[in-house]
Amino acid sequence: MTFEIPFGPQHPALEEPINFMFKIEEERVVNVKPRLGYVHRGIEKIAENRNYQQLVYLSERICGICSFAHALCYSQVVEELLDLKIPERAKFIRTIVAEMERIQNHYLWLGLTAKEMGFETLFMYAWRDRETIIEMLDMISGKRVNYGMSTIGGVRRDITEPMIKRMEESLNHLEARAEYYTKVCTKDPSILKRTVGIGILRPREARALCAVGPTARASGIPRDVRADEPYAAYGEISFKVVTYRGCDVASRMYVRIDEIKESIKIIRYALKNMPEGPIRVKAPMRVPEGEAISRVEAPRGENLHFLKSNGTDKPERWKIRAPTLANLLSLCRMLMGVNLADIPVVIAGIDPCIACAERIALIDAKTKKLKVWEGKDLWRYANEWYRKRYGL
Amino acid sequence: MVSEEIWALIQIFLFPGFFFLFFLAFFTEWVDRKIVAKFQNRYGPLHVGPKGVLQPIADFIKLLSKEDITPRMADKVPFNLMPVLLLSLAITPLFCIPIVGSNALVSFEGDLIAIMFIMSLIAVLVFIGGWASTNRFSTIGSIRAGLQLFAYEIPMNLAMIGPAIAAGSLSISKIVDWQIHGFWNLFIQPVGFAVLTISLMAHLQRVPFDIPEAESEIVSGWIVEFSGKKLALIRLAKDFEFVLASALIVSLFLGGPYGPWYISPIIYLAKFFICVFILSNLRAAFARYRIDHLLAGAWKYLTPLALLQIFLIKVLGV
Amino acid sequence: MEDDMFRNLKEKPVTIQFPYEHVEPVEGVRAKVSWDIDKCIGCRLCVTICPGNAIQLVGRGRQAEIKYNVGRCILCGECVDVCPTKAIYATKEFELVFNNRRGMITHFRRKKRKRTS
Numbered sequence: 001m002t003f004e005i006p007f008g009p010q011h012p013a014l015e016e017p018i019n020f021m022f023k024i025e026e027e028r029v030v031n032v033k034p035r036l037g038y039v040h041r042g043i044e045k046i047a048e049n050r051n052y053q054q055l056v057y058l059s060e061r062i063c064g065i066c067s068f069a070h071a072l073c074y075s076q077v078v079e080e081l082l083d084l085k086i087p088e089r090a091k092f093i094r095t096i097v098a099e100m101e102r103i104q105n106h107y108l109w110l111g112l113t114a115k116e117m118g119f120e121t122l123f124m125y126a127w128r129d130r131e132t133i134i135e136m137l138d139m140i141s142g143k144r145v146n147y148g149m150s151t152i153g154g155v156r157r158d159i160t161e162p163m164i165k166r167m168e169e170s171l172n173h174l175e176a177r178a179e180y181y182t183k184v185c186t187k188d189p190s191i192l193k194r195t196v197g198i199g200i201l202r203p204r205e206a207r208a209l210c211a212v213g214p215t216a217r218a219s220g221i222p223r224d225v226r227a228d229e230p231y232a233a234y235g236e237i238s239f240k241v242v243t244y245r246g247c248d249v250a251s252r253m254y255v256r257i258d259e260i261k262e263s264i265k266i267i268r269y270a271l272k273n274m275p276e277g278p279i280r281v282k283a284p285m286r287v288p289e290g291e292a293i294s295r296v297e298a299p300r301g302e303n304l305h306f307l308k309s310n311g312t313d314k315p316e317r318w319k320i321r322a323p324t325l326a327n328l329l330s331l332c333r334m335l336m337g338v339n340l341a342d343i344p345v346v347i348a349g350i351d352p353c354i355a356c357a358e359r360i361a362l363i364d365a366k367t368k369k370l371k372v373w374e375g376k377d378l379w380r381y382a383n384e385w386y387r388k389r390y391g392l
Numbered sequence: 393m394v395s396e397e398i399w400a401l402i403q404i405f406l407f408p409g410f411f412f413l414f415f416l417a418f419f420t421e422w423v424d425r426k427i428v429a430k431f432q433n434r435y436g437p438l439h440v441g442p443k444g445v446l447q448p449i450a451d452f453i454k455l456l457s458k459e460d461i462t463p464r465m466a467d468k469v470p471f472n473l474m475p476v477l478l479l480s481l482a483i484t485p486l487f488c489i490p491i492v493g494s495n496a497l498v499s500f501e502g503d504l505i506a507i508m509f510i511m512s513l514i515a516v517l518v519f520i521g522g523w524a525s526t527n528r529f530s531t532i533g534s535i536r537a538g539l540q541l542f543a544y545e546i547p548m549n550l551a552m553i554g555p556a557i558a559a560g561s562l563s564i565s566k567i568v569d570w571q572i573h574g575f576w577n578l579f580i581q582p583v584g585f586a587v588l589t590i591s592l593m594a595h596l597q598r599v600p601f602d603i604p605e606a607e608s609e610i611v612s613g614w615i616v617e618f619s620g621k622k623l624a625l626i627r628l629a630k631d632f633e634f635v636l637a638s639a640l641i642v643s644l645f646l647g648g649p650y651g652p653w654y655i656s657p658i659i660y661l662a663k664f665f666i667c668v669f670i671l672s673n674l675r676a677a678f679a680r681y682r683i684d685h686l687l688a689g690a691w692k693y694l695t696p697l698a699l700l701q702i703f704l705i706k707v708l709g710v
Numbered sequence: 711m712e713d714d715m716f717r718n719l720k721e722k723p724v725t726i727q728f729p730y731e732h733v734e735p736v737e738g739v740r741a742k743v744s745w746d747i748d749k750c751i752g753c754r755l756c757v758t759i760c761p762g763n764a765i766q767l768v769g770r771g772r773q774a775e776i777k778y779n780v781g782r783c784i785l786c787g788e789c790v791d792v793c794p795t796k797a798i799y800a801t802k803e804f805e806l807v808f809n810n811r812r813g814m815i816t817h818f819r820r821k822k823r824k825r826t827s
């Protein structure tokens with residue numbers, strides 16, 4: 001008997017609306033078809049009517065959890081177009097906040113994966129420990145999410161001495177908890193049964209399907225933008241790129257927990273060796289003509305922004321490629337042959353952030369050329385579709 | 393005479409009859425939620441009544457007042473009958489468990505077998521209810537409930553027969569009597585106690601075995617189409633099944649109530665809440681298993697252990 | 711996991727019972743902003759820089775009055791940084807609840823000078 005089961009857009013397993021149509025035969029997946037488009041907000045269109053300084057705040061709100069990675073990427077791309085050199089202290093502060101965001105994201109991910117497996121206690125514990133890092137971010141930047149820290153030309157707030165003392169206590173506490181979670185996730189039999197051997201992605205497939213982030217690093221591919229093309233202060237801090245060879249959900253879990261420990265080490269080194277100096281330089285409002293690309297290692301993978309300017313104070317075209325969009329093809333490959341009960345665990349294993357991934361590009365299948373649609377084309381298409389479907 | 397009949401009516405309706413059992417079911421649900429919340433570092437029910445004691449009653453009354461929707465393609469008769477049958481089948485075995493003194497309200501030779509039969513009927517009813525809903529998710533849930541029945545039923549029945557063989561009788565009241573004059577079965581048959589606890593977790597459909605109603609995969613499984621009054625009755629039936637499971641463990645392995653009529657309910661309730669604590673602890677400590685893990689594990693470990701226990705009883709002559 | 715779970719039985723729950731208990735806001739919390747209207751010179755820098763179009767200027771120059779819409783404000787604090795006379799200052803109110811849309815707009819008026827004849 002072949003069932004056809006819809007997952008989403010509303011489903012307890014997914015935090016964000018995305019639709020998968022599964023064909024299930026005897027509790028195994030035979031075919032999967034994803035559909036995006038439920039959270040499209042038109043960010044790239046709004047960007048054509050705002051000036052560069054206002055867009056920093058828009059770029060933060062692309063995603064709620066990896067918000068600093070998007071703001072950092074955007075600031076870096078504008079600074080490259082302006083050919084602006086930012087002070088050294090600003091680079092170190094940016095590195096510290098980016099690593100704190102990575103710790104916060106990985107704790108959240110651990111809790112969510114535990115909830116998909118039905119393990120509520122681990123979910124509550126991981127989110128309780130996440131409160132420690134959120135309070136630190138609150139102390140530094142004044143907000144718990146969407147910290148307005150990064151701006152064109154540097155950062156907006158400084159890290160002072162009393163803050164550094166409190167951060168050291170929290171970092172010790174977080175490191176102890178990360179050790180505890182490593183012990184739980186390698187020894188608890190119910191977690192091991194649900195994650196080992198599930199959602200296999202071989203290294204050859206991962207390379208062919210362009211997997212990024214911890215999904216690729218769990219298949220043994222050492223792909224990390226912080227090491228390949230250092231930005232901010234990563235060129236002066238030495239750290240380890242964490243890889244595992246298991247290719248399954250359990251390896252992704254171990255990669256992320258080890259990355260928490262690496263991030264704590266990076267933050268400690270940066271706090272100790274931070275240079276003195278100003279934190280911000282003034283940036284002009286008008287940007288000369290040109291195109292630039294900037295890449296950043298967000299907690300979920302490689303984040304890429306492309307900006308094209310035309311000499312005024314508003315951008316001409318801004319294109320965002322979020323890491324989840326790159327991992328979607330690998331997800332569809334991982335889901336084939338998986339048991340019905342393991343679908344939420346595999347989907348949670350790539351850390352999906354669908355809100356980042358909503359972009360439209362229309363490709364004509366026969367001539368393989370990119371078509372650009374304007375607002376009135378979209379409107380006409382929507383009206384025609386509704387007329388045809390409801391027979392008006 | 394007349395006073396005997398009035399006494400019988402008081403026993404059936406007030407204590408230890410319907411009234412007492414209803415309140416025990418609601419109170420047990422509150423205790424379960426509070427214990428799981430304390431393990432997870434949060435409060436649990438807090439505001440309705442002192443420390444949230446009336447929260448399960450408030451949930452029940454709220455559900456009774458909600459809209460009751462029947463899907464168009466569902467089988468009307470089994471769909472509407474199933475919650476009522478489930479509730480009545482869940483309450484009936486509780487009259488055979490001794491609470492005051494070592495004689496239950498209804499006790500006859502073979503009531504242990506009757507209880508085992510009713511518990512299997514409950515699982516078959518779950519399958520019928522999910523099948524009659526004609527929803528993709530509830531069909532998968534009911535198939536999983538049927539498969540789960542294959543896994544846990546044999547170890548559970550074997551573990552329940554163990555104390556009966558030792559006591560030489562198939563009536564729960566006589567088993568309790570035998571334990572009062574000897575040792576608790578917990579010390580003589582510890583393997584049977586462990587097998588019965590794990591199988592009862594599978595019968596109650598609680599984590600780690602809540603596969604037919606897994607929330608994150610198939611959105612409440614076989615319960616998904618029930619709403620309003622039917623959902624209220626199903627949740628009440630689940631509470632009664634929990635009470636039945638703890639009461640069975642107390643009577644068969646922990647010695648049941650003993651002493652004069654004014655002390656025995658208190659001793660019974662103390663042992664009862666120890667069992668509730670053990671079952672809630674197991675619920676908070678594990679992730680959810682998959683159905684093929686459960687089937688493989690039950691046939692590889694639980695059934696051989698239960699057979700070993702029966703063999704030991706015969707060999708050691710206890 | 712069992713040892714950690716039993717240790718948690720003895721500890722106090724981490725939940726904060728809002729609204730009976732409140733959280734203390736930190737030192738530099740980003741919350742609603744407010745105006746010291748006598749220092750404003752009407753340069754319109756805050757209007758240009760605001761990402762959410764929450765500030766509106768009524769009038770010109772030193773007689774300008776400010777209309778501030780909390781509903782559109784994204785609490786970024788750019789106006790505080792950019793004001794040349796430091797007429798805008800940050801407050802600590804972040805629990806903002808209104809009953810209708812008109813309550814969200816605050817109009818900062820100037821005191822009318824008495825005519826001396």
